[in-house]
Amino acid sequence: MPTALIGLGSNLGARAAACARAASLIDRLPQTRLVALSRLVESAPIGGPPQRPFVNAVLRVETGIRPGPLLRKLKRIERDLGRVPGLRWGPRRIDADLLYWGEAVVRNGSLDLPHPRIAERRFVLDPLAEVAASFRDPVRGCTLEALRDRAAPEVRGQEVSVMKPVPRTWKFLGERIARRQSDGARRAPARILRTVAALRRYVAAARRAGRSIGFVPTMGALHEGHLSLMRRAKRECDVVLVSIFVNPMQFGPREDFSKYPRDLAGDARLCSSAGVDAIFAPSVEAMYPPGFKTCVDMRDLTEPLCGRFRPGHFRGVMTVVAKLFLQVQPDAAFFGQKDFQQAAILKQMARDLDFPIRIVRCPIVREPDGLAMSSRNAYLSPEERSQALCLSQALTEARRLLRGGERRAGRLRRAMKRIVRAVSGARIDYISIVDPETLRDVEQATPSSVALLAVRIGPARLIDNAILGE
Ligand code: AMP
Numbered sequence: 001m002p003t004a005l006i007g008l009g010s011n012l013g014a015r016a017a018a019c020a021r022a023a024s025l026i027d028r029l030p031q032t033r034l035v036a037l038s039r040l041v042e043s044a045p046i047g048g049p050p051q052r053p054f055v056n057a058v059l060r061v062e063t064g065i066r067p068g069p070l071l072r073k074l075k076r077i078e079r080d081l082g083r084v085p086g087l088r089w090g091p092r093r094i095d096a097d098l099l100y101w102g103e104a105v106v107r108n109g110s111l112d113l114p115h116p117r118i119a120e121r122r123f124v125l126d127p128l129a130e131v132a133a134s135f136r137d138p139v140r141g142c143t144l145e146a147l148r149d150r151a152a153p154e155v156r157g158q159e160v161s162v163m164k165p166v167p168r169t170w171k172f173l174g175e176r177i178a179r180r181q182s183d184g185a186r187r188a189p190a191r192i193l194r195t196v197a198a199l200r201r202y203v204a205a206a207r208r209a210g211r212s213i214g215f216v217p218t219m220g221a222l223h224e225g226h227l228s229l230m231r232r233a234k235r236e237c238d239v240v241l242v243s244i245f246v247n248p249m250q251f252g253p254r255e256d257f258s259k260y261p262r263d264l265a266g267d268a269r270l271c272s273s274a275g276v277d278a279i280f281a282p283s284v285e286a287m288y289p290p291g292f293k294t295c296v297d298m299r300d301l302t303e304p305l306c307g308r309f310r311p312g313h314f315r316g317v318m319t320v321v322a323k324l325f326l327q328v329q330p331d332a333a334f335f336g337q338k339d340f341q342q343a344a345i346l347k348q349m350a351r352d353l354d355f356p357i358r359i360v361r362c363p364i365v366r367e368p369d370g371l372a373m374s375s376r377n378a379y380l381s382p383e384e385r386s387q388a389l390c391l392s393q394a395l396t397e398a399r400r401l402l403r404g405g406e407r408r409a410g411r412l413r414r415a416m417k418r419i420v421r422a423v424s425g426a427r428i429d430y431i432s433i434v435d436p437e438t439l440r441d442v443e444q445a446t447p448s449s450v451a452l453l454a455v456r457i458g459p460a461r462l463i464d465n466a467i468l469g470e
Contacts, residue, residue: 001064003100003102003132003238004061004062004063004070004100005060005128005132006058006096006097006098008056008057008094008096009054009055009056009092009097010054010093010094011054011055013082013093015052016040016170018093018094019170020170020172021081022081025077026074029063029070029073030065031064031065032065032070033062034059034177035061035062036131037057037131037173037174038057038058038130039127039130039163040163040166041123041162042054042055042160042161042162043123043159043161048091057127057170058124060132070101071110077096083095098111098113098115099118100113100137114137114139119140119147122156122160123160129144129145129147133358134214134331134332134358136212143358145358189272190242190268190276190278191277191278192279192281193280194282196282199282202241202278203241203327203328213240213331214241214332215233215243215325215328215330215332215334216229216276216334218243218245219244220245220261221267221378222271223375225364225373226242226336228365229362230242230276231274232362234276239277239278240275240276240277241280243324244279245281245287246262247316247317248316249316249319250312250313250316250320251316252311255310256459261375261378267279295316295319297314297318298345298348300438300439301341301345302315304341304440305432305454306341306429306463307341308430309429314342317345318349321333322349322355325355330357331358332359333357333358333359334362335361336362336364337363337465338374339463340452340465343359343361344436344437364466371392372392374462377460379459379460380460384425387425387458388455388460390422391463391464393419394419394451395453399451399466402447402469408444409443409444409449412445412468413433417431426457427456428453429454429455430453431453432452433449445468447468447470448468449468450465450467452464452465
C-alpha cells in the first residue's frame with residue numbers, strides 16, 4: 001500500500017492529547033494503518049497574532065485511500081476534534097495536513113502534493129526525516145533526510161525542541177505501533193533467501209511496488225545490538241532486508257572463522273520479531289564462486305587501529321559489503337558505532353564509489369553493566385565476562401576526565417591503560433584517541449574525538465569506543 005506522510009499541529013487546549021487523538025482516528029480510517037510516528041516537537045508560531053507555541057509531529061501511514069478522499073477525511077477529523085474553520089493564522093486545536101502521498105505530484109487548488117511549505121518549516125522537516133528519512137521527494141528528487149540537511153540557514157535556525165517528557169498519550173500510541181509490528185512479525189516470518197538470483201527477484205518486486213529498502217549486513221549470532229539496527233531500518237524504510245553471512249575474507253588465518261557462532265534458525269526468529277521482511281543467507285560458494293578474483297580496498301582509514309592488528313580484514317569487509325550493496329541496492333544501510341572504524345570506512349567507500357546509499361551509523365547497545373554487546377562475548381567464561389567490563393570502564397573514565405577539562409590525549413590514554421592493565425589477563429592491542437574523520441591520533445582531545453580500544457580477554461578480542469563528548 002502507498003505510504004502517506006501526515007503532519008499534525010496543535011496550539012490550543014491539550015496539544016499533545018489532540019495530536020494523539022488525531023493519530024488514533026487516522027489509524028482507524030479504512031484500509032489505513034499507522035506505521036510510525038515522530039517525536040512531538042514544540043516551536044513558536046510563524047505569523048499570526050501572539051499565541052502559544054505549537055506542538056507538531058509527523059505520521060507515516062500506509063493507506064489504500066486515494067489522496068483527495070484522504071484529505072477530506074483529515075478535514076473531517078479536524079472538525080470532529082474541534083477545529084474552527086476560517087482562522088487561517090490563528091490558534092488551532094488541531095491541524096492535519098497531507099504532506100506526501102506516495103510519489104504523487106498534484107497541484108489543483110484544493111490539493112497540493114507534496115505540501116508546498118515543507119522546506120520552509122523546521123518543525124515539519126525534522127519529524128519528516130525521523131519517520132521517513134529515505135522517502136524521496138518526487139519534485140526535488142532527494143530524500144527527506146537530504147531535504148532537512150539542505151534546508152536554508154534561516155530554516156535550520158528556527159527553534160524547535162523535542163517535547164520532554166514524552167506525553168503519556170503519545171507514548172501509548174508508540175507502544176501500540178511497536179506491539180502491532182511485533183505481532184505482525186510473529187505472523188509473518190522473515191523470508192529466507194539463499195541465492196543471489198532469489199535475492200534479486202525479491203528486491204525487484206519490492207522496487208516495482210515503490211517500496212524503499214533498508215539493509216542491515218551482519219554475520220549472524222544476533223543480539224540486541226543487531227536488532228536495534230533492524231528496528232531503526234524498519235522505522236525509516238518500507239522493507240527491511242538483513243544479510244547473515246560469516247565472511248571468510250575478513251578473517252585472518254589464525255582468527256575465529258571456523259568457530260564463529262552460527263544459528264540461522266534462532267537468528268531468523270529474532271529477525272522476524274524485529275519486523276525484518278527478508279534474510280539473505282548465502283553460502284560461501286554463492287558469494288565467492290570458484291575463480292573469484294576481485295577485491296575492494298582503501299588507503300588511510302584502513303591503516304590505523306584494527307587495521308594494524310588485522311591485516312586484510314577491512315579489505316574483506318569492503319569487498320563483501322560492496323558485493324552486498326550491488327546485490328541488494330538498498331536506499332539505506334545501517335551499521336553500528338560499535339565498529340566505529342568499519343562504519344567510517346564504509347561511509348567513505350560509498351562516497352568514493354558513488355553507491356547511492358545512505359549510510360546510517362547507529363549507537364552502541366550495551367548490557368546493563370556497560371559491556372558493549374557482541375557476538376564474541378559468547379566466548380567469555382563468567383570470570384572473563386566480568387573482566388571485560390574494563391573496556392567500558394576505561395571509556396567512562398576518559399569521558400569523565402574530558403568533562404573535567406583534561407584535553408591532553410596522552411593523559412586520557414594513560415588513564416584508560418591503567419584501568420585495563422589492572423585486570424590480569426587483559427592484553428591491549430591498542431588504546432587510541434582519534435579524530436572521528438581521519439581516524440588519526442590527536443594530541444589535544446575535543447568533545448568530538450573518539451576513544452577506541454581493542455583488548456584481548458581469554459579467547460576473545462573485544463573492541464569498544466566512545467565519542468568523548470557524548
Ligand atoms: P557483526 O554481525 O558483528 O558483523 O555486526 C553487524 C552489525 O551490527 C555491524 O554494523 C555492527 O557494528 C553492528 N553491531 C554489533 N554489535 C553492536 C552493538 N552492541 N550495538 C550496535 N550495533 C552493533
